Amino acid sequence: MDKVSEKARVHLIIEGRVQGVFFRATAAAEANRLGVKGWVRNCPDGAVEVLAEGERKRLDDLIAWCRHGPPGAHVHNVTLRWENCRGEFRDFRISR
Numbered sequence: 001m002d003k004v005s006e007k008a009r010v011h012l013i014i015e016g017r018v019q020g021v022f023f024r025a026t027a028a029a030e031a032n033r034l035g036v037k038g039w040v041r042n043c044p045d046g047a048v049e050v051l052a053e054g055e056r057k058r059l060d061d062l063i064a065w066c067r068h069g070p071p072g073a074h075v076h077n078v079t080l081r082w083e084n085c086r087g088e089f090r091d092f093r094i095s096r
Contacts, residue, residue, distance in 0.1 A: 007085040010059050012050040013043070014066050016076035023048050024094045026070040027062075034058040037089035041096065052092070053085050 014023070019042050027040045031052060036059060038052035052062055069075050 006056045008056045009053045009083040009085045011081045013079040014048045017074040018048045021072035023069050028094050030065045031092040039093050039095040
């Protein structure tokens with residue numbers, strides 16, 4: 001299997017002005033458009049957390065989107081950690 005279609009999992013922490021600007025809703029819409037599965041949630045410290053699985057190329061596209069977010073967001077930093085795909089998600093959701 002080539003690197004583009006290889007399945008992977010990525011854990012993201014997005015920092016900046018990312019709460020109260022519809023980041024979770026638009027991230028979920030973008031993930032669903034890309035066919036990525038997982039979840040997005042607000043963190044108590046004001047960051048947004050994403051855990052996503054799918055084809056590496058599609059995850060790269062989601063990461064690129066997260067680096068700027070929706071209109072009104074101001075992303076300062078995206079921390080990411082690649083992991084092995086576990087196949088545990090059926091869809092992409094906003095988590096609480």
